[in-house]
Amino acid sequence: MRFRLLGPLEVTDLAGGWRPVTGPRQRALLATLLLNANTPVCVDRLAETVWDGAPPAGYAQTLRSHVMRLRRSLPAQDGACLRAQPPGYVLGLDEGALDGHRFEALCRAAADRFHAGAWSAVAETAERALTLWRATPLLDVPSQVLRESVVPRWECLRLQVLEFRFDAELRLGHHQMVVPQLRDLVAAHPLHERFHAQLMVALSRTGRRVEALSVYRSARRTLIDELGVEPGQEMASLHQAILSGADPGVDRAA
Template identity: 50%
Template sequence: MRDGLRFGLLGPPVVYDGDGVVRPIGSDKMRALLVALLLEPGRVVSVDALKDALWGGAPPASAQASLQNHVTRLRRLLGDDDPARLRAVPPGYLLRVGDGELDVRVFERHAAGAREAHAAGEWERVLSACAAALALWRGTPLSGLPPETGTRALVQRLEEARLLVLEWRYDAELYVGDARLPALVPELAALVAEHPLREGFHRLLMLALHRTGRRAEALAVHRDLRERLVTELGVEPGAAVRSAHVQILRAGDPVRPARPTVPASVSASASASVSAPAHSTTRPGTPAGPRPGTGAAPQPTAVTAPEPAPGPDAVLAPAPAP
């Protein structure tokens, strides 16, 4: 693109110019308008939908004129030298977003690469892709927006995607070597404390403790998780946690987990889009892909929450040609 703009949603909404300098967006209504258009990049967003985003279903009588004024100001923010960037297309407006210009799409691309590498057992590539994906995050997605913008479901989905990428990263760390194992334990302990019902982080902490010679502590993590799940949810730990528990019980001295054999079908299916809607029955907090020390190679799961909301699909869909 000629102007080199970039848009950020993985934190407070932001616009960067070609030199990476932040362009002030302005009022809450301006941010809401920009986000509503970015949720449908390269697609027409109707005037009615934009009014809902700005006024939450109760637009004032002056909404039409006010919306046009906000569009004019947004065009000025994006650059008057490129009128095709934001144009009126009945029944609304279309914001052109090029490849690599929206951080959510870039995150999606790195996450897809991480998932594919994870399914194939290519751990160095997993680490690289996860690092690139996580580096895009600046805080809580879409923070600072007024509640009428209705982005809560999108934020939840993006945060779930980030947690899955974190799980893949720590899986790879356990495979790659022992150098960082002592540092992994406090990092994973902090994640377990932050997400006390998320089984994936508990499983990883159990394995990291076991690998560093702290078998009793690893078993205590399992015991605490099981008690919490049974008490609060009435369920037992899932298969991945049970498998890690059995490994720890049967093992003598901690050993490096054997790299699992990944069926060809797993690698092939891993190329599916991370944004594809998926009504998964996967337990919350149970990561996808092969697991250190379990010998299992589950089918890859899309980077989505179990019940995806309509909004994120629009954000993560492939961009149409300008």
């Protein structure tokens, strides 16, 4: 059995297809156990996430009922085993059964290959990690407590692996190919300077110097309006290089 949290919560059915988990409490319970796989989670902590910080009176008994229903839906012979273990419950999970764990492992591998300068391997590994990302993690799990504990870290990892991927693509000379994707990232993350810098390099390297300078001006206006700061040294150096007609160089944006 496999599980996906990088988007709506889903599990594999007996035919190998993906299906949603019914019931909001069941989703919150399963997500909590998955995020703590192979480690006992105490009853109080489970109640905190299942009822999103406001567990009802007598929650231990109600939680036990939710656990029983969840256990019946997870065949032990298929790689997932839910059992009681003081001080609460533990979900035993095979390695690689959760997309979040695979995502983190691929992000680490992409970082290692980036620092080794293996650009083709960086691009390939980063793409494999990003393919796992379907939507906002825990999208249909009704527990703000739980989302706040994990989603920001995963979102930071995703931005980092996107940086690695596009740095690698630029070093491989794929300037034209990455321009549309970087434009989308700049629109989605207007305060993220690295994506602006990478787009400036890609445009300049494809002979679109005026557009590259326009990216800088737009980013500068946004940073001043939103944060009251000028672009950092990375973008300033790229801007100056493009103005002077020099090769902006991928290293300037790395």
